[in-house]
Each structure stands twice: as C-alpha cells, then as structure tokens.
Amino acid sequence: MKIMSINAGSSSLKFSLFDMTTENVLISGLFERIGIEGGSYTLKYNGEKIKVEEELPDHSVAVKILLEKLIELQVIKNLEEIQGVGHRIVHGGDKYTESVMVTDEVVNDIIKFSDFAPLHNPAHAICIKAFREVLPNTPMVVVFDTAFHQTIEKARYLYPVPYKWYEEYHVRKYGAHGTSHRYIAIKLSEELKKDNLNIISCHLGNGGSITAIRNGKCVDTSMGFTPHAGIMMGTRSGDIDVSIVPYVMEKEGKSATEIMNDLNKKSGFLGISELSSDSRDIEKGIKEGNEKCILAEEMFVNSVVKYIAQYYVLLGRVDAICFTAGIGENSPETRLDIIEKLAPLGIKMDIEKNNIRGEFAKISTDDSSVSVYVLPTNEELMIAKDTMNIINR
Numbered sequence: 330m331k332i333m334s335i336n337a338g339s340s341s342l343k344f345s346l347f348d349m350t351t352e353n354v355l356i357s358g359l360f361e362r363i364g365i366e367g368g369s370y371t372l373k374y375n376g377e378k379i380k381v382e383e384e385l386p387d388h389s390v391a392v393k394i395l396l397e398k399l400i401e402l403q404v405i406k407n408l409e410e411i412q413g414v415g416h417r418i419v420h421g422g423d424k425y426t427e428s429v430m431v432t433d434e435v436v437n438d439i440i441k442f443s444d445f446a447p448l449h450n451p452a453h454a455i456c457i458k459a460f461r462e463v464l465p466n467t468p469m470v471v472v473f474d475t476a477f478h479q480t481i482e483k484a485r486y487l488y489p490v491p492y493k494w495y496e497e498y499h500v501r502k503y504g505a506h507g508t509s510h511r512y513i514a515i516k517l518s519e520e521l522k523k524d525n526l527n528i529i530s531c532h533l534g535n536g537g538s539i540t541a542i543r544n545g546k547c548v549d550t551s552m553g554f555t556p557h558a559g560i561m562m563g564t565r566s567g568d569i570d571v572s573i574v575p576y577v578m579e580k581e582g583k584s585a586t587e588i589m590n591d592l593n594k595k596s597g598f599l600g601i602s603e604l605s606s607d608s609r610d611i612e613k614g615i616k617e618g619n620e621k622c623i624l625a626e627e628m629f630v631n632s633v634v635k636y637i638a639q640y641y642v643l644l645g646r647v648d649a650i651c652f653t654a655g656i657g658e659n660s661p662e663t664r665l666d667i668i669e670k671l672a673p674l675g676i677k678m679d680i681e682k683n684n685i686r687g688e689f690a691k692i693s694t695d696d697s698s699v700s701v702y703v704l705p706t707n708e709e710l711m712i713a714k715d716t717m718n719i720i721n722r
C-alpha cells in the first residue's frame with residue numbers, strides 16, 4: 330500500500346511517499362516559494378537529489394507537478410497506486426482529538442480554526458483542495474498536531490484569566506508537535522517492548538516543546554495557546570512575563586503585531602546571541618568563547634530543565650526522558666548540559682553512549698534514576714500510518 334504524507338505551509342509543500350509494507354520512503358521532496366517569485370522543488374529519490382527551478386504560482390500547480398514527476402520517474406505507474414493521502418494540520422481546535430477522514434465539514438473546520446494558526450491552517454485547506462481536485466477518488470486523512478494534547482485535564486489547559494476568555498474566545502492551552510510526541514510514545518514502547526511507559530518527551534528543534542506522557546496519553550505540554558509558549562527556541566522567546574509587551578510597545582512606538590513579530594522571529598537563540606537561530610552556529614560560537622552564545626545556550630538549557638523537573642514531579646514515576654528533533658537528536662553537548670543539571674534527581678548521563686547523532690540509543694548510565702534516550706522522530710511516518718489505519722478501518 331502506497332501512502333502520501335503531506336506537510337503544507339503557506340508557501341511550501343513537503344511530501345513523502347511511503348511503501349507501507351516496508352515503511353520505506355519511495356520518494357520525498359519539497360516545493361518552495363509557492364506563490365512567490367523564484368519557485369523551485371527538490372526531489373530525493375533512489376539516493377539522488379534533483380533540484381528544479383520552476384515558477385509555482387499556487388499549491389495546485391505544485392501538486393500537479395508532484396504527481397506528474399512520480400509517474401515520469403516511474404515511482405508509480407498510475408495515480409490509483411496512491412491509496413491514501415495524509416495531511417498534517419497544525420490546529421484542530423478543541424474539536425479534534427484524533428486523526429479523521431477528510432470531509433467538507435473537516436475542511437471548513439480547518440478554515441474556522443485559522444484564527445489560532447493564521448499562517449498554517451489556510452494553507453492546509455488550500456492544499457487539501459488541490460489534492461482533492463487531482464485525486465478525487467483517493468481517500469484522504471487529516472492528522473492534527475493539537476490532537477495528542479486533548480487528554481490534558483482542564484486544570485492544566487486553562488489559564489488563570491477571566492473565565493469568559495475561555496468560554497467565548499476559546500483561550501486555553503492547545504500545545505503543538507503532538508504528532509512527534511505521539512510517535513515518540515509509540516516508538517519507545519515498541520523499542521523497549523514495554524507498555525504503560527511514563528515519558529518526558531523533549532522535542533528540541535528550531536521550535537521546541539516538552540511533553541509529559543503517562544501510559545501513552547499526554548498529561549501536559551510546554552507549548553500553549555500558540556507554539557510561542559514554553560521553552561526558549563531558535564527565534565521564539567518561549568514563556569515571558571506578558572507585561573513586557575505593552576512596556577516595549579511604548580518604548581519603541583511599536584504595535585502589538587510588531588512586538589509579536591520580535592518575540593516570534595527575533596528572540597530565542599537569535600535574540601540573545603545576536604548571531605544566529607541555528608544551534609550549530611551557537612555551538613561554534615561557544616567553542617570560540619563568544620559570551621552571548623554561552624549565555625544563549627545556558628538560558629536554553631535552563632528553560633528545558635525547568636520543564637523536565639516540573640514534569641518529573643507531575644508524572645511521579647518517570648521511565649524515560651527522550652530527546653528528539655534537530656537539536657535533541659544531533660547535539661550531544663546540549664543533551665549533556667541538560668542532564669548534568671538534573672543531577673539532583675539522580676539522573677546521570679553516560680558520556681560515551683551520549684556521543685551519537687540521529688539514532689536510537691540509551692545514553693544514561695545503568696545507575697541513573699531515569700533512563701535517557703535519543704530517538705529520531707518521524708512525523709511523516711506517523712501521518713502515513715494514521716492514514717493507512719483510518720482507510721483500512
């Protein structure tokens with residue numbers, strides 16, 4: 330069974346075509362600058378990478394090129410071979426607690442929830458429409474990034490603000506990266522051949538979030554009403570005192586939107602280091618003795634440690650702390666900095682075992698109070714699996 334996994338942004342479209350018998354990726358790629366001058370696409374196929382410069386006026390054009398290429402490269406003989414398409418959706422509000430089949434009602438809801446994810450949800454809806462036009466008989470599924478967090482209890486997802494804000498405007502914690510955290514919960518259970526695991530899942534990428542998982546279900550997560558909340562990130566501040574917003578607005582004569590832009594795009598690693606949002610540049614800066622890079626790393630580590638310690642208490646029994654995503658999978662230095670600060674909880678890193686990148690491994694010592702793992706995330710596969718399971722239901 331061949332299933333296509335789609336992740337669309339406002340000007341991009343990422344895809345992977347899976348052979349679900351082996352769970353191998355047959356072809357993957359990225360369409361960029363859709364609707365913007367200078368469009369291009371990259372395809373990864375048979376160990377080769379092809380890049381083509383071509384204007385992509387809208388998502389429909391990108392989808393048409395994508396499907397034509399699959400046939401031209403003989404990945405598939407005809408479009409009927411694609412038995413399902415799964416779409417990643419950033420926001421499902423508080424309505425969607427799991428992945429569902431695409432219907433007109435679902436598409437309307439995705440558009441309705443655009444208030445919560447103005448950059449992403451409209452693009453998802455446009456992309457679903459484009460796929461439905463060219464593959465009208467192919468079943469499609471949507472996988473919501475917020476769904477996994479819907480098991481958080483009310484006393485944790487509410488903010489202590491006027492209750493009316495929740496009742497009338499749906500102000501509450503929704504979380505994000507749910508597909509990644511759910512993958513980690515399932516995959517770690519499979520790898521360790523153990524059910525009922527209590528896990529602190531640390532998705533540390535350009536965006537980052539920490540999630541407390543009890544027996545496969547989310548108990549709490551660091552992101553909030555939007556993906557702005559929680560730990561410090563590449564360009565996002567994470568949690569800050571909200572009074573900073575009107576204060577700096579007045580000082581700099583800026584609008585709320587401009588300040589939000591500063592907090593979203595000019596903060597985090599980039600804001601503190603004044604150098605880069607990329608953790609590799611920060612690590613290089615640290616080696617060269619750049620004090621702002623050293624400070625940025627320490628602040629990042631502190632913010633992660635704060636959440637891990639909080640969730641350690643919340644879960645009571647923790648079976649695993651799991652690092653994933655760009656930084657979590659690839660930065661032994663950052664993982665070590667984090668685990669060293671958790672020493673008061675009896676958590677200990679095995680420095681040699683920690684010296685790995687991008688592969689599953691246990692990296693704590695045998696006498697560590699909690700086992701620590703690196704586990705590469707695979708949101709695309711999770712989307713394809715959900716799609717297959719729902720279609721087969």
Ligand code: AMP
Pocket residue numbers: 533534535536563606607608609610654655656659660686
């Ligand atoms: P993601 O959002 O998951 O793609 O992660 C992006 C972040 O991961 C960036 O800060 C990258 O610097 C970091 N990253 C990716 N690859 C590596 C690597 N090989 N070593 C260190 N950091 C990496």
